[in-house]
Amino acid sequence: MKKEIWFGLSILVALVITLFALMPAPADMTNGHVGLLMLALVVIAIMLGFPTAFTLMGMGVMFAFYAFYSRDPGQAWQQTLDLMVQRAYSVMANDVLISIPLFVFMGYLVERANLIERLFKSLHIAMARVPGSLAVATIVTCAIFATATGIVGAVVTLMGLLALPAMLKAGYSTQLSAGAITAGGCLGILIPPSVLLIVYGATAGVSVVKLYAGALFPGIMLAALYVGYVLILAKLKPSVAPPLSEEERRVALPAHATAIMAGGSTRALPGLMGALKRSRPAGVAQRTVVTQLFVALLPALALALFLGLGYRAFTAPADAPTAMVEMGAAQELPPETSYNGGLEEPPIEGGLEEPPVEGALAEPPAAAAPPAAAPIPATEASSTPAQPESQDAPRAYWIAMAICIALAAAFYAYFSFARLEIFKMLLGSLFPLAFMILAVLGSIVFGLATPTEAAAMGAFGGILLAVAYRRFNFGMLKESAHLATKTSAMVCWLFVGSSIFSAAFALLGGQEIINSWVLSMDLTPIQFMLLAQVIIFLLGWPLEWTEIIVIFMPIFVPLLAHFNIDPLFFGLLVAMNLQTAFLSPPVAMSAFYLKGVAPPHVTLNQIFLGMLPFMGIQVLGIILLYTFPAIGLWLPELLYK
Incomplete structure (x- = not known):
């Protein structure tokens, strides 16, 4: 047997002896102390290189059998197997x-x-x-x-x-x-x-x-x-x-960029726009110039889209007031019908007697009818509401917009053909991966998926990324x-092992001892x-x-x-x-x-x-x-x- 194995086994034996020395006497040892011993043995076994999942599972099964056996020896095996199946199924x-x-x-x-x-x-x-x-x-x-x-x-x-x-x-x-x-x-x-x-x-x-x-x-x-x-x-x-x-630091420039730069402009945006207006350099196709100009304008287009969405969010009409009245909310009734008291009827003159009329069972004349109650707000709200008006954008939005435009102008002032090539490299490596990450995380965080x-x-x-590349x-x-x-x-397997281990630890009462100690x-x-x-x-x-x-x-x-x-x-x-x-x-x-x-x-x-x-x-x-x-x-x- 190799020396390393003997060394590892000797350390394990020494640690186990130390644990038993720190434990109380066998007569005073409870199942909770046995649970703490199981916890210590699991940590030692993992430190010595034993597989974590199967160490947890094996220790959990053995000590769970011990816990069940100490209560009912006749049902120990059945209860231990039931515990394994239930814990594995709960993980699945x-x-x-x-x-x-x-x-x-x-x-x-x-x-x-x-x-x-x-x-x-x-x-x-x-x-x-x-x-x-x-x-x-x-x-x-x-x-x-x-x-x-x-x-x-x-x-x-x-x-x-x-x-x-x-x-x-x-x-x-x-x-x-x-x-x-x-x-x-x-x-x-x-x-x-x-x-x-x-x-x-x-x-x-x-x-x-x-x-x-x-x-x-x-x-x-x-x-x-x-x-x-x-x-x-x-x-x-x-x-x-x-x-x-x-x-x-030097970035290799393509042939079309070198040809456009020979016309006198080292900045990407003026050079590409000038190549469209005047005669193009020899050997540079118009499609190439248009494509490069579109790529160069992508940051500006993204900024315009961002500002447009922000303006739409800030100027969106406020939500129209709903016609619904909250249940239990107090409503003002007309003075003629106002009353006090929980479920009592509104008071009328003469208690429960009918209003005096001439004749036996004749109905009261229409003129004698009580005045109609004023309509409550909910009735008024039932009519078609007026369309809400758009709000004005706050001053902070216009300040932020001005700052963004100034930064964009400074960006394009120093946006050379070399930086255009760097931007194209980022466009082909960083942005697709970042878009996929943001889509995955955004859909989770915002509750879309x-x-x-x-x-x-x-x-x-x-x-799709692997196919694209x-x-x-x-x-x-x-x-x-x-x-x-x-x-x-x-x-x-780690979850199955830890579930069985946690159940055995709880059965032995180790969690209760730790809780009491803390x-x-x-x-x-x-x-x-x-x-x-x-x-x-x-x-x-x-x-x-x-x-x-x-x-x-x-x-x-x-x-x-x-x-x-x-x-x-x-x-x-x-x-x-x-x-x-x-x-x-x-x-x-x-x-x-x-x-x-x-x-x-x-x-x-x-x-x-x-x-x-x-x-x-x-x-x-x-x-x-x-x-x-x-x-x-x-x-x-x-x-x-």
Whole structure:
């Protein structure tokens, strides 16, 4: 047997002996203590490399049998098997989990379509004059690609192949290069459509739609903090991230652009418009000039569309007052018919007697009839209402419009043919992917589609992108489906194992002991939140986010109601905190992903050192989110009041 196996077994035995030493004497041990022992053994087994799902399942079955056997030995086997079937069926019947394979499939399609190479190249050239441009382009590319895939390993691996050699060749620090790639790749844990948020929502019973809406701005904030750190570091220490040379900034121009520029104009818009009015340069077709002019005018057309939609929204007529009167609302009755009292009849002179008339049973004359009551407002409103008039646009709209037009004029004043080529590169790499992401997330956040429906459309959009970039084939489709099936099966087995484990833990009374222990400390909500986040932060060192979510969230979530903490807000903090599971040594999975594709001279210690500043930025992001909860709660409260 290998030495490593003996070493692992010896550690397991030592930890088990330590656990039994800390446990009370067998005579004083309750089933709750056995549940805590099961929890500790599961964590130890996972740390030693045992499969997480089957470890949870095996431990749960054994300790559930123990719990049932201690109550009724004759029914222990039957009750244990019933528990396994019921928990597995409850996972299979969970509709939220259907979106996981579809989102994963979409991610693998985008990855196999090789869009990340085009995206990184275009962003790299577009940000050539920004300090630390390569690192900034890497983080932005990781954020966009992580949003499209949500698979940390895939993003870190691909960016390690594309961006790391480019940054090292440009003279960037190894630590900064490694930190930018690993931190940017981990953004897929937080930014929707994140599989982590789906798993947390299914575990904690929180709406995935609200989680997606709440995680959008914290994810953007964290990416902005990363970019800000790189910009400041590149400005203060140019040797860490040297600026690109003029040769690397140069953009190759096509023949028609060179021919038009020979006419005297280096700006794209005047040059193309002049080529239409006067004689075109030799060898440049009119169709080419018209096409290039249309592409150059796309930002102006988009701005005009945006301003037009804004004007229409601001000047839309106000809703006409409805003719409906709220039930129970007080209505003024005419003085002749007004009365006091709940259900009593309106008072009339003479009590219940008929009005005196001449003759026996003759009806009272028409002139003696009481005056008709004035019509109530609801009767008046029943007539055809007048058409509401359009409102005037507010002054703020005209100010914003003037600012946008001024910015557009400044943009086109410096819009050269080189920038036109960069814009075309972005148009072919960034905008299709961004449009697909915004369509998927927008349909979820604004309630147009469920996460499952949006994931299905996203997967179809991934196929269309692969077809558009001529990367689609049966082999790519088969490989993407195979990888998505493997990942989805892993997540589903995790849920089955964690469900059985949680049931056994509750049967043994472990949850009650933890609840009593936490409540006995008489913590304030702030202290409990700090304690929970510190525990999750420490668990992120040896464990991955999947184990933390499925094992420990069922322990924390029941305590939130006592401390009056919103599970949605707690989930956002957990999602941001769990990124440390990929950035904190010694079990920083993103570091090992990067090391697997990095050049031989890049050591694991250098990667760890590069990740530490970004892990500090994550802690700062958690503090900002806790101090200003509106960062995560404003959008869900606005959309789902």
